[in-house]
Amino acid sequence: MTGQAAPISGNQKRKMRSAARLYAVQALFQMEHSNQSVNSVYLEFLDHRFGAQVDDDCDMIEGDEDLFRGVLDSAVDNQRRIDQMTDRALVAKWPIARIDPTLRALFRAAGAELIGNDTPPRVIITEYVDVATSFFPDGREPKFVNAVLDHMAREARPEAF
Template sequence: MELTRHQIREIAFQTLFALNTNDQTDWKDFFQVLTSGKYGDEYPEYLHQLISGVLEHKSEIDKTIEKYLASSWSLERIARTDLIILEIAIYEMVYVDDMPAKVSINEAIELAKKFSDDRSRKFVNGILSHALEELVK
C-alpha cells in the first residue's frame, strides 16, 4: 500500500462524508470508488483504524467538540465537512498514541483548505487549538 497518512486522511474524510448520507454501504466500497479500485482488496490499516475509530467513538468525540463550541452553537450548526474534519482530528488526538496532536491539527487544517473554505479552516483551527490545551497534557 503506497498511500501516505495524508492521503489516507483525505480518503477517510471522503468516506465518512459519504457514509453520513448512506450508512448502509460498506466503507470498503467507498474506498474502491475513491481509489478507482487501484489497490484491489488491500485496505490500509490506518484507514480502517480512522474510519472505524471515528464511527465507534462518535458520541464521545462529538461531546468533546461540543465543549469547545461557543454557547450559542450546537453540532447541528457546524457544516458537515467541518464536523467530520474535527471528528478525525479529535479521534487522532485522543485515541492514536503515535500521532502528535500538532500533526493532527495541521492535517485537519489541510483538509479544511482542500474540502472547505478559509472560514472553515479558521474555525477548525480554533476548536482544535482549544482542545489541544486540555486533551494533551
C-alpha cells in the same frame, strides 16, 4: 527481485497518510448522509478511491489503509465522546449538530486521531487544517478548524502542550 514492490519513501508515506485523512473525512460524511455501514464505506473507498484513475491526467493517491480504517473505526466507536469534545470547543450557540456536515466529519476524524493515536497533536491539527483548506479554499473555515482542533487537542492530550 520478483514480485516485490519498491520500498516506500518517507515523503510517499506522508502523502499516503494525508490522503487517508482526506478519505476518512469523505467517508464519514458519506456514512452520515447515506446511512451506510463503516464496512461498506471502507470497502467502497478501497475499491473505488484509493489509487483510482479519475481521468487521463489525474490519479487519486493511494491512501494509508491502516490509518484510514483506524480513523473510521475510532470515529464510529467514539462518536459520542468526540462530539462532546467538539461541542465544548464550539461556541455555545453552535453545537456540532448545527455546523456544516463536512466540518462535522472533519472534527470526528481528527477527534478519532486525538484520542486514539500517538501522532503528535500539532501534526494532527496541521493535517486536518490542510484537509479543511482543500474543502474550503477561499473561506474562513481552516482558521475555525485550527481553533477548534487546538481546543480539542488540549483537552484530549494536555500533556502534549
